[in-house]
Amino acid sequence: MRFAASLSTVSFCSLAFLLVAGSAVAPAAADDALDALLAKSRAASGAPYRFHVVSRSRETDDGHEYTVTTETEGLKYRARKCTHGLCTSGFYFDGERSFDTNFNDTALPLSERVDGLQLTLRAIASYDFTAPDFRANGGSVQSREPILRDGKKFLRISVAPRLGALLDAVIDPDSGLVIGVISDARRLAFEFRDQRKVGDRITLPYEIELNGATIEKFDDRSIEAAPLAAPAGISPHFSSGPVTVDMTRNDAPLVPCTVGGENVACLLDTGNSGLSISSELATKLGLTVQTGGGAVGGTGGAIVGVVKAPALGVGGATYPSARYVVLYNLHTSGYDVVLGADAFANARVTLDFQTRTVTIASATGAASPAANSLPLEFENFVPTIPIGFGSFTTQLAVDTGDASAVELAADFAALHPSAIGTDVTGKVGNVAVSGLRVTSTKRLQATDRGVIGSGLLQHFVATFDYARGRLGLVPAVHDAQVKPE
Numbered sequence: 363m364r365f366a367a368s369l370s371t372v373s374f375c376s377l378a379f380l381l382v383a384g385s386a387v388a389p390a391a392a393d394d395a396l397d398a399l400l401a402k403s404r405a406a407s408g409a410p411y412r413f414h415v416v417s418r419s420r421e422t423d424d425g426h427e428y429t430v431t432t433e434t435e436g437l438k439y440r441a442r443k444c445t446h447g448l449c450t451s452g453f454y455f456d457g458e459r460s461f462d463t464n465f466n467d468t469a470l471p472l473s474e475r476v477d478g479l480q481l482t483l484r485a486i487a488s489y490d491f492t493a494p495d496f497r498a499n500g501g502s503v504q505s506r507e508p509i510l511r512d513g514k515k516f517l518r519i520s521v522a523p524r525l526g527a528l529l530d531a532v533i534d535p536d537s538g539l540v541i542g543v544i545s546d547a548r549r550l551a552f553e554f555r556d557q558r559k560v561g562d563r564i565t566l567p568y569e570i571e572l573n574g575a576t577i578e579k580f581d582d583r584s585i586e587a588a589p590l591a592a593p594a595g596i597s598p599h600f601s602s603g604p605v606t607v608d609m610t611r612n613d614a615p616l617v618p619c620t621v622g623g624e625n626v627a628c629l630l631d632t633g634n635s636g637l638s639i640s641s642e643l644a645t646k647l648g649l650t651v652q653t654g655g656g657a658v659g660g661t662g663g664a665i666v667g668v669v670k671a672p673a674l675g676v677g678g679a680t681y682p683s684a685r686y687v688v689l690y691n692l693h694t695s696g697y698d699v700v701l702g703a704d705a706f707a708n709a710r711v712t713l714d715f716q717t718r719t720v721t722i723a724s725a726t727g728a729a730s731p732a733a734n735s736l737p738l739e740f741e742n743f744v745p746t747i748p749i750g751f752g753s754f755t756t757q758l759a760v761d762t763g764d765a766s767a768v769e770l771a772a773d774f775a776a777l778h779p780s781a782i783g784t785d786v787t788g789k790v791g792n793v794a795v796s797g798l799r800v801t802s803t804k805r806l807q808a809t810d811r812g813v814i815g816s817g818l819l820q821h822f823v824a825t826f827d828y829a830r831g832r833l834g835l836v837p838a839v840h841d842a843q844v845k846p847e
Contacts, residue, residue, distance in 0.1 A: 396505050399517060399533065404492035406538035408564035411436045411488040414590045415560065417583040432578075435590035437484045437523075448652055448668055448685070454593050455480050458525065461593070462743065464636050465668065465685050468595035468707045470740045474831055478527035479548070486531045486543050487554075491521045500524030516541070539565060549573075561585035597708035597725070598679040604723035605677035613765045614816055615713050616697055617720050622647045622672040627697035630711065630720060632826065633761030633813065634702025635743035637671075637684055640692035643699070644669050651688055666690060674699065679722045681705060700763070703743040703828075710827045713762065715820035716838045725829040734791040734835045738828065745826065747833055749814060750789035751781040751800070756811055760833065762824075764815030768800040774811045775802035788818070789847055791835055795821050797843045 414435040421428045426445060433440040442452040442463070452463035460477040461469040485491045491503055506518040509532065517533040529550075532542035543552040551574070554567035560583045570578040607617045610627060619628035626643060644651065644666075651667040666688040674681045684704060692698065705711070712721040738745045739757065746757045749768070756778075758768070768788065775782055786800045798818060821844050825834035837844040 396503065396519070399505075399519070399535075399538070400492040400503065402538040403533055403540065404489060406565065407489045407492070407540070409489055409492070410434070410560075410564045410566060411490040411493060413561075413564060414586045414588065415564070415566065415583060416586050417580045419578055419580045430578075433586075433590050434484070434488060436488060437481065437490060438590050438592075439480075439484055440590060440593070446652060452593070455484065456592065457481070457484075462740070463593045464703065464743060466596055466636060466704045467593040468636070468704045468743070469593040470703060470707060470743050470828065471831065473739065474737065476525045478525060479529075481523050481526035482521060482529045483543060483552075485523045485526060486521055486529065486540060489540065491519075491523070491531065496523070501526075506530065518544075558583075595707050596682055596684050596704050598676075598681050598705075598722060600724060601678040601680075603678075604721055604727075605679045606719050606721045607677040609715075609718040609720060611696075612715075612718065613820075615720055615762050617676060619699055619701075620675040621699060626699055628674070628676065628699040628701050629695075629697045629763055630705065630713070631700045631702050631761070631763030632706060632745055633759065633763045634700045636702050637686045637704050638689050638692065638700035638702070639669065639671055639686040640698040641666050641688050641690050642693045644671075644686075644688050647671065674701075676701075676720075676722060679709075706826050707828050710825060710829070712823060712825040713816075713819060714823045715816065716823070716841075725827070734793055734822075734837070736791045736833045736835065738826075738831045738833050745828070745833065747790070747814070751778065751786065754778060754781075755789075758811055759813045760819075761813040761815055762819065764813055765817055766801065766813075766815040767798045767817030768812060768814055769803045770800065770812035771810055772802045772804045790818075792847050793835070793837055793844050794847050795844050 414433065417432045419430045421430050421443065428443045428445045431442050431444065437457040439455040440452065442449040444450070448465060450465055454461040454463055454469050455477065458476045458481065460472045460480055462472060463469045485501070490496060491501065497503065501524055502522045504520045506520055508515045509518050515535065517535050519531045519533065520528055521531050522528045530544050531540050532544060533539065534541050539557055541554050544550065553571040555571065556568040557565055558568055560566050563585060566583060568580045568583065569576060610616045610618065615630040616627050617630065619626055621643065624643065624646065649669040649671060651669055653667040668685050669688055670683060671686045672683050692700070708725050710723045710725050710727070736747045738747060740746065741759065745760045747760055748755050749758050770781065782800055782802055784799050786798045787794050787796045788798050795818060821838055821841050822835040823838065827834065
């Protein structure tokens with residue numbers, strides 16, 4: 363089921379359940395009854411948490427029809443929305459954290475925090491809460507007052523895995539199957555309908571409602587023998603350890619690259635949600651452009667389509683063949699390839715504007731701790747960090763492809779006019795950078811607050827470590843604008 367959908371803005375429509383008054387029982391009897399109910403529910407469902415289940419449905423969005431594939435195994439969950447063989451977007455939950463995935467299957471966390479709501483939803487939907495070791499592993503289950511619907515009494519159990527949120531599973535006492543998940547506090551009501559056998563081994567719903575609206579209607583569900591694979595994205599291969607290449611411009615991390623035997627200029631751009639290629643280079647390489655799908659966000663420019671381009675080389679680092687968004691007008695900017703989130707996700711990239719070099723290293727190697735290290739959060743595959751201006755601090759996107767120092771979104775800037783100016787001091791981690799030019803603009807895409815560009819990053823040696831969720835900022839040597847706070 364599409365639990366990946368936003369749950370914070372849905373309207374509330376009750377399952378029309380009513381509490382049954384005066385239904386309390388003695389603690390010992392309640393424990394015995396609860397254990398019996400969990401065993402019955404586990405047997406009736408076939409314990410789906412033990413299997414890798416693949417489900418398919420269809421979805422229409424803005425006139426485009428997509429095939430939606432969801433996969434579950436235990437507490438893990440994947441969802442991908444695809445059309446014409448191209449999966450434009452997706453979601454992955456690893457049992458604790460939630461991730462967005464893009465068309466190259468690159469996964470970046472929605473938050474470093476445990477997604478407690480997703481965790482409990484998965485525990486109930488997979489029947490993991492009925493497992494014999496659920497409570498031994500730190501989970502909690504507790505009977506609540508039964509509830510009535512259409513004159514029938516249903517059983518209600520509060521469920522909370524270790525680190526999970528507290529939600530209530532609603533169980534049909536006759537079949538032992540879960541028919542819903544509700545939370546009065548969160549104003550959520552899931553209902554599981556059309557329960558059927560899957561692979562003659564487990565029983566699962568084929569239709570899911572959230573607050574009275576259908577959010578998933580499966581065409582088929584099956585059990586797969588192979589385990590559920592986590593999204594891998596693309597990783598560079600190194601011929602002999604980390605590589606360092608020179609920037610070809612002073613104001614942007616532009617480096618020489620090779621694609622399909624062609625020497626081109628590549629921009630390392632954290633503001634790009636994937637990879638991009640110019641229409642001129644795509645034509646020169648004879649690449650087939652795939653169109654007809656939905657838009658791919660976070661790339662900028664006019665989108666022509668998507669191509670599968672050959673391996674790309676940056677010095678002694680080689681990125682494998684991958685999908686690139688084809689853009690008009692990119693070539694006129696002085697480069698033909700933009701290396702965004704896909705190039706950063708499984709590598710450690712250091713930009714040193716003082717020496718005008720870029721270093722790319724393996725993400726799995728030992729990281730050198732920076733004295734000024736900031737946590738990264740991601741919005742639409744773009745990293746964000748906190749920055750302070752006087753009396754307030756906000757989270758801004760970090761866009762290495764933007765030459766400005768700081769640009770604030772116009773609406774956000776209107777709320778903080780004191781931050782706008784040509785001699786502004788910004789606090790980044792444990793240092794202050796003076797003499798910044800902070801402007802406002804209406805053209806921001808990645809965030810509704812603002813962006814930090816290379817005009818600010820040039821005061822540091824900046825190391826992007828997406829795998830660890832950190833940005834190391836070492837002040838440039840002899841930079842008078844940077845001072846410890």
